[in-house]
Amino acid sequence: MQISVVIPFYNDYDFFPEALASVRRQSYQVAEVVVVNDGADQKSRQFLGQFDDITVIHLPENSGSAAARNVGIIAAVSSWIAFLDADDVWMDNKLAMQVKFLKDNPHFDGCHTGVCTFNQDGILNTYLNKPGNLKISDMLIDTHVLPSALMIRRQALLDINLFDVKFRCKQDQELTLRLAVSGYQVGFINQCLMKLRRMDHGNTTSSGHKILAGAWQMLRKHRNLYRQYPGTTAKFIYFSLMTAGGKMHGLERKSCFMLGKTMARVFPSLRSLAS
Template identity: 80%
Template sequence: MQVSVVIPFFRDYEYFPEALESVRRQSHPAAEIIVVNDGKDAKSQAYLDQFDDIIVIHLPQNLGSAAARNAGISAAVHTWIAFLDADDVWLENKLAMQVKFLTDNPQFDGCHVGVCTFNQQGIQNTYLNKPGNLQIEDMLIDTHILPSAFVIRRQALLDINLFDVKFRCKQDQELTLRLAVAGYQVGFINQCLIKLRRMDHGNTTSNGHKIIAGAWQMLRKHRQLYRQYPGTLSCFIYLSLMTAGGKMRGLERKSCFVLGKTMKWFIPSLRKTANGSP
């Protein structure tokens, strides 16, 4: 099974070498490594030119990770696509275990793996509590599949018109929701096989605002689905508020937490809701 790896790159000079090396170390080698430079300039072009074992696509301006991934998917020549963010790290048997899973379970069109978050102090948290076969209800509520954990048939992505480039946040949840609606099956390997870097890359409050904006886009685009699956709307809003609040400060942080906890108090179905994805 041949897998094309797609890595969006936007000024990730500090962490990209570690991410790339984790692909090179895979026990099941990647068939090709496509790096999409999301905003070409002289510095990024010269930097990426030094790596002789990658295919580089230069986008003329910064269009966001959804557009960068779409460019990589379109350029790929193999049946399967794996994504890796330029600051994350794969464990060396990640691809091998996904290839084995998909070979042994041909009913699945893709699979994802457990996630460990880490920073300069080491591993922070491990996330393994995921559904074994994602359903529409799951994807309406939470972002269960992160790009760095995902292997999927290229044709499945083409069939649903790839990532929605209008989304700058929650684009991974929105994509996998459309996969579920289209009937594609995604399985889960209950092992931590990627390390997701958790750093403050920029303005924390801005990240919280992006989560709220992405949630609003999800609600507007898929409002009919939320109506079809009662209970998913309140869970989605609760998790979005709590996640956004965790990335804000001051009054905005407090307001998100108060609204979220108030919803959880008055809606019984929320009392068993998990704390969200990494």
Template identity: 45%
Template sequence: MNISVIIPFFNGFDFFAETLLSIARQTYNVQQIIVINDGGGHEAEEFLSNFNGIKIINLEKNQGPSAARNIAIKLVTSEWIAFCDADDIWQPSKLEQQVKFMSENTIFSACHTGVTTFNQEGDIATFIDKPYDLQLSEAIEISYVTPPSLLIKKSALEQVNYFDTQLKCSEDHDLTIRILEQGYKIGFVNQPLIKVRRMNHGNITSNGRNILKGNLQLFKKNYHIYKRYDGARTLFLYRAFMTAGGKSQGLERKILFTIGKVISLTNPHLR
């Protein structure tokens, strides 16, 4: 399997070397590593030029990770694509185990892995309890697939028209839904093969308001799917408001939690 790795880069100076090293140390070699300098200007260009073995694409203006990934996807020459963020870490056997999984389970067009979140103090949590064969009815509930864990056929991304650049927070969740809706299958390797950094260094998910806005955009866009499944709409909205509340403070936190609890009263499974 020929694999290209895509890394959006915007102000990721502090951790990029560690991220790139984790890819270089993979026990399965990649065909190319494409780094998209997403509007970081000359400073980012100069910084990235210090690293060997990467293809750099410089964008004049910051367009966000979805647009950056889409630009790189269209330039990829390999059949398979893996994504990594500029501050996350792959375990050495990540790709090897995914390639083995895909070779043994040819029904899948993509697979993702378990995740360990961490910060400057150490590991926070590990997530390996996910569906082996993700179904659309499961995918609309919560976001199971995080891009740095995903290995996918380029043709599947082309078929669903890439990441939606209009979504600013839930674009990975939306991509998963559209992949499954088109009939592609996503498998799961139940080992924590990536480490996702959780720090207050501009990560959009640290802002409860942005999380809620992204989730509501996702819900509106895919409403035709949510209404197919009994209770799916209220379950998603409940989780959206409760998650946003957990990322908020003060009065806003109380309001979001209250709305979530009111929504739960309309769903017997949440009472």
């Protein structure tokens, strides 16, 4: 099973060496590592030029992670794609476990893994409570699949026209929703095989705004699907409000949490989520 690793890069100088090292340590060797330099300047060109075992594609302007991943997918030589963000880290057996899972379960077109969040002090939380086989209703509600945890057939991504570059947030949820709608099956390995970095190296309030903007895009683009699956709209809005609120401050934070709690009182299906 030949695998290409696609890594979008944008000013991730402090974390990229650790991410790349986790690829090099894999017990299952990859065919190539494609790094897409999303907004190339002299500094990033020189930095990435020091790594001689990667393929680097330089984009003249910053276009966002969705566009960068699409460029990497198109350029990849392998039948399978594994994504890794430049500030995340894989466990040493991550790809080997995914290859075994997919060989044991050939009806799946891809699989993702459990996630551990971490910072400079170590592991913070572990997330293993995910559906064993993603369904449309699951993907309408929440982001279950993180790119750094996903390995997928390249052809499946091409068949659904790749990531939607209009999304700057929730593009991973939107992609996996379209995979489910198109009949592609994504399984789940109930082990933490990927570490997601949690560190304030960006504007957290801006991240909250992006989450709400991405939620609005999801609702507009897939409004017909939300109508077909009663109850998913309220749950999706609730999760989006609570997640966005957690990344905001002051009145905006309070407003998101207040709206979420109000929804939980109005919609009985949300009460167990809010308890």
